[in-house]
Amino acid sequence: MKLTELFTQPDPDFGQAMTALLETFHHSDDSQAPYQRGSFTHQLDQSAMPDTGMSTQDYLARLATLVPGASHLTSPHYMGHMTAPLPAFTAELSRLLVMLNQNPMKMESSRLLSFLEREVLAKLHRLIYRGEDDFYGAQMHAKDAALGVMTSGGTIANVTALWLARNRACGDNLFSLFEQGYRGAVILGSRLMHYSFDKGMDLLGLGARSVWRLDTDEHNRLCLAALEKALVQCKEQKLKVLALVGVAGSTDFGSIDPLPELAAIARREQIHFHVDAAWGGPTLFSPRYQSLLDGIDQADTVTLDGHKQLLVPLGTGMLLCRQPDLMMTVKREAPYAIRASSFDQGRFTLEGTRPANALYLDAAFQLLGRQGYARLIDANYDRARRMAELIDASPAFELMSAPVMNLLSYRCIPPHLQGKVLDAAANDAINAFNVALQKAQRAEGHSFVSRTQRAVSRYGEQPLTLLRAVLLNPLIEEHHIRALLDDQLRLGRLVADQLFGQGSSSGERTV
């Protein structure tokens, strides 16, 4: 084959083979794929590159052995991942987007798609901040304005927010803080803040100790008394507070910090107020649940993740800015490409070259509409409430937090400890039991929830192993939930026998 042929006509067999691979994959589940590398047929241990290229037929044979080893994320039996199930139109749309291969870092390499990004960002800005037509008319396509930036995910959006907050406080020169009389700088938020904030402060040269993780209340919300105390400490120790972070949908519990109160405190203290709504932002689509996010419109910056509840492919995040000129504090240019007087989005983004994933959002907005999203959100949040009822009704389970959004944390109680008062030793045993149970369920592969480790106020400071269910797939029905919990009861009896000895395992058989 001539090499140039690779760039001209696609091989129709290759396309059909891809469709067939996906079909087969979607009809299998994790029970057919091992988890440890050593158990796969492919060891993936070849460090030498082939000298000559193989035929597409041979490559298809290789693909056919790789794909079955991927994680199955679309099954309604898997409720542990935050990865979005994708609407079917995404497959063909992604073909278009990938082959257009536009780079919205600069106008020259994306043209109209640069403006599509701005339109998509304006729609989300409006969802959060509810500005007037005039405002969007003036700002949406203004050269020295940015209603936000696209990022590859929530992490980079949060890091960008810290970058903006730092530059607002002291430009790009940390030492000017010392000239202002400060001895250092911190950010304040709850203990449930995402770990991307630690990465961000590390990159800003401030280190992980500059992330103050404050206590939460019994509903896993940032405790206001702890915040006021921290503010006093910062003043005493001459520490500049770069940002106050409110979490709108914590990764573990889906809990939402008291945003209106945080906004008022941030205003009073003149601190940058950032809301991490990577998970929870799309709640705003739902007339029934949107009041959960009251106060988010007072945030200076808001992180959203497209690849979570907005149901678009991985690699799609956003940072929205209330004030369209805030982004100017991080503006950069490069003589070869990113010109100061251009519309180049690369002036503001932490990333350089990146895909025009705004097209996925555009398609979803146009095809689902606000109402489509609202119905999906409502159904998911209702499902989480139903699952919480089933958990609460069984002595074999302990619900660890009432559902706020569509994340649930709970744990299984081994039969011999059900109905007992649980002291620290019992909790240690229950932790070991839940770790083993979650691994056994993952290994079996029929159903899945993830696990985390957190203290909950009911048991003081002791870290507890929690099972974590994510109700994101619109195809999940009550029978899937019951089957998942029944799997846990069944595996729980086996695990209890192993950990605590024979006879410890009599108990419920179904929920």
Ligand SMILES: *Cc1c(COP(=O)(O)O)cnc(C)c1O
């Ligand atoms: C997922 C998530 C993030 C990180 O987003 P990535 O897209 O994984 O980088 C940050 N904060 C919260 C609350 C999240 O749920």
